[in-house]
Amino acid sequence: MLRLEALAKSFGGFAVVKGCDLEVREGEIVGLIGPNGAGKTTVFNLITSALPLDAGRVWFDDRDITGFPTHRIAQAGLVRTFQVPRLFERLSVIENLMVAGPNQRGERFWSVWLRPGEIAREEKRNEEQAWETLRFLGMERVANDLAATLSGGQKKLLELGRALMARPRMLLLDEPVAGVAPRLIDEIADRIRVLRGRGLTFLVIEHKMDFIMALSDRLYVMADGRVLTEGRPEEVQADQRVLDAYLGVA
Amino acid sequence: MAPYLASLLLFGGIYAMLALGLNLQWGHTGLVNLGFVAFFALGAYSAALLTLNGVPLLVAAVIAVVIAGLVAYPLGRLTLRLQDDYLAIVTFGFAEVVRILLLNTRWVGGADGLTGIPQLFGPLAADVRPFIQLGAVLMVVALVLVLARRLTESPYGRVLRAIRDSxxxxxxxxxxxxxxxxxxxVLGSALAGLAGAIYAHYIGYVSPDQFDPSLTFLIFTGIVIGGSSHWGAAVGTLVFIAAMEATRFLGDVGLPISQSDFAQLRLLVIGLLLIVLMQRKREGLWPYRHRERVRVTRDAAA
Known part of the structure; x- marks a missing residue:
């Protein structure tokens, strides 16, 4: 479903990603791990055109989306979350979700003036969808709170929910459980499995090993800008090179 | 007394309109337009030049609005794909360019500006005219307020605020x-243009010193005080400008300090008040409020 071919990126002569090849098949949960500075988040930024890439190609659904503008990639069904949640902090929780609804007529300038009835109906459906998502996340009680007032874990959950509201076919999650309370971690893992059951595909960056090992079908291990190895969790865990990479052995 | 009051209220209406325009840009979309006053000036000068050359007043006002909006377009296209700071820098520079051009261009009157601009409802008798003018301006302000609300309360406005936040x-x-x-x-700048056209046709002359860069910052401060609801922005700006004007006269009532000391003291006091306000009410006195949403479903009925 997602295929990366030889992605490369350097910042002022310093190569951060040196040729990353990776493939995620439809319905898979794939982990992307590696020590700090391995280039994992940069890969996400390259996939979504948050950064321009130096070389390589990105295929989504057998379509070459290399260099597409960020919003077009999201519209194609590939949606990301951020390592540090980037919520709309001064919007309420439910508005954070509602704004993410895809392809809303009410977001077109002329429709606001010309088609008020249609927009009102669309908003009703959109709000219903948002409540559904809040229930899925167990956040109905904070619906009208400002996003800025949420705890770290709730922010992560809300960002996941917001990405879901965009009706993606595949999600790129950047450390979905970093800084999240243990009880919530199981919750998030559980939600991700439910979503996969509904047909979503995942590529997940995470440092929390027990979480990512239990969740992933397969894992890619990155170190120093390259894919070091790929395999099922037990294979990766047994790989001496992975241990070396984490321990800093050259 | 009554005409004086009407004139004060009319100026209030003009400032309110400026506040609504900047609030749309900054309060809702997060755009820092440090050259806002230039669009006010463009509207005023466009309307003045057009009517002085025989264009009917209403047509001139419409063209002035369009010009102010159109000029904003390339500035936005050039800078808005870059980081946020660039818009601030470019608009600030743009406002200076406009001011200096106005000051040094003969056919727009240079430092003397333009005089003899036709009055709104000029043919009416002088004793009723101020009130008719006021009524008309307040109606335009009310219309702008309604339209701005319609836009910002729609899903469109929600996207604007999302963009502001991230x-x-x-x-x-x-x-x-x-x-x-x-x-x-473009919309916010067009509103500034509209305010400018009304201004020109109300006071009857325009000159570069009426469009001092400090006006932009007065309105920013007004929105900070009032908050980013439309009412908050408008009322905050009015209160702030009124306070600035009113304290100007305090120097005359026999305080034992010199006029220039007083002017500086006034800024000091305002600064202190702003700090207190920001500590107590960071979102301003009348912040934007989101609609409370309550779930209406079968489980609510159960």
């Missing part, structure tokens, strides 16, 4: 943020 997140959810920003910039 343009990157909005893009990652499939919103074409640049287009929204440009529209907000």
């Amino acid at each position: 343009a990157e997140a909005a893009r990652s959810l499939g919103k074409e943020t640049e287009g929204y920003k440009v529209v907000a910039l």
